[in-house]
Amino acid sequence: MIERWKPETHTFHLPFGEATMTLQDTQILFGLRVEGNVVVYSNLMHHNFDWAMLMQVHTGFTPAPEDLEGTSHLKISVLVEYIRQQVVLHPITDYTPDDRVQRIAQLYMLLILGAILFPITSGNVLNLRFLHFVVDLDQTGTYIWGSTVLAYHYWSLCQISISGKKVEGLIPLLQIWTWERVLPFQPIPVEDIDKDEPLMPYGRK
Numbered sequence: 001m002i003e004r005w006k007p008e009t010h011t012f013h014l015p016f017g018e019a020t021m022t023l024q025d026t027q028i029l030f031g032l033r034v035e036g037n038v039v040v041y042s043n044l045m046h047h048n049f050d051w052a053m054l055m056q057v058h059t060g061f062t063p064a065p066e067d068l069e070g071t072s073h074l075k076i077s078v079l080v081e082y083i084r085q086q087v088v089l090h091p092i093t094d095y096t097p098d099d100r101v102q103r104i105a106q107l108y109m110l111l112i113l114g115a116i117l118f119p120i121t122s123g124n125v126l127n128l129r130f131l132h133f134v135v136d137l138d139q140t141g142t143y144i145w146g147s148t149v150l151a152y153h154y155w156s157l158c159q160i161s162i163s164g165k166k167v168e169g170l171i172p173l174l175q176i177w178t179w180e181r182v183l184p185f186q187p188i189p190v191e192d193i194d195k196d197e198p199l200m201p202y203g204r205k
Contacts, residue, residue, distance in 0.1 A: 001174060001178055001182075002157065002160055002161075002167060002174075005157045005158075005160070005161050006018075006161070007157070007158035007161050007162060010154050010157075010158075014182070019181060019182075021150060021153065021173065021174070021177050022150075023146060023147060023150060025150075025173070025177050025180075026146035026147070026149055026150050026173065027146050028201070028202050028203075029173065029176050029177060029180065029201060029202050029203035030146070030149075030170075030173065030201050030203050031201035031203075032145045032146030032149060033141070033142075033143065033144050033145055033146050034144055034146040034147050035144060036142045036143055036144045037139070037142045037143045037144065038143070038144060039133070039143045039144060039145065039147075039148040041129060041132065049071070049072070050071070051071060051072050051128035051129070051131060052068060052071075052128075054128075054131050055074075055128060055131055058103070058106060058131065058134075058135050059103045059106050059107050059110075060103050061079075061082055061103075061107065063078060063079075064078075069125050072127060072128045072129055073120070073125040073126065073127060073128065074114075074125060074126055074128055075124060075125055076111070076114075076115050076124050076125060076126050077124060079107065079110070079111055079115075079126070080111065082107070083104065083107050083108065083111065086104055086107075087104065092104065102137065105137055106134045106135070106137060109133075109134040109137065109140055110126070110128075110130055110131060110134050111126070113126075113130040113133065113134070114126025114127050114128075114130045116170070117145065117149050117170055118130070118148075118149070118152055118169070118170075119168060119169070119170075120168065121165075121166040121167065121168050149169070149170050149173065150173075152168070152169050152170075153169040153170060153173060153174070155169075156168040156169040157169070172203070173203075176203040180202075
């Protein structure tokens, strides 16, 4: 599918015609929002900002200098290990203070944004600039992540076809979209789970 991507039209050239992923696909397949607040970086993100300090203030996690690449990229393995320690060694219970639950939730959201929805293939790192969008978790879900994921995916596919870069973006989106839209690749469903969880994103099914 990647080899059939045409950057001039942002479409896949297939034997039966042209096709491409749309906002509807990101919404239906993954349940990502396509209407809401636009995902943009504030002006401070374009300067030499101390992201490690922001992370410490809002999440309680202070990465070591060797865990950072530059000032805005953190090794994913370090964050995963820290979260694992927090939830395994000190499990969350009904008596866990709200501020601790909030901090762990912020780290989970940072991991989802930086390592799953918008991964970087240049190394096992995530972009700490996404901290800006998890400081207030009540606002995190109001952003149009579906539109942003799709735009990032388009950009990634264009970079691959033009310069031969490694693929970035939410690869499962391309995989599941192909299964759904290109019938020869469509897998046989294992079971029907509509009865139990009718609101589950279609891609999960």
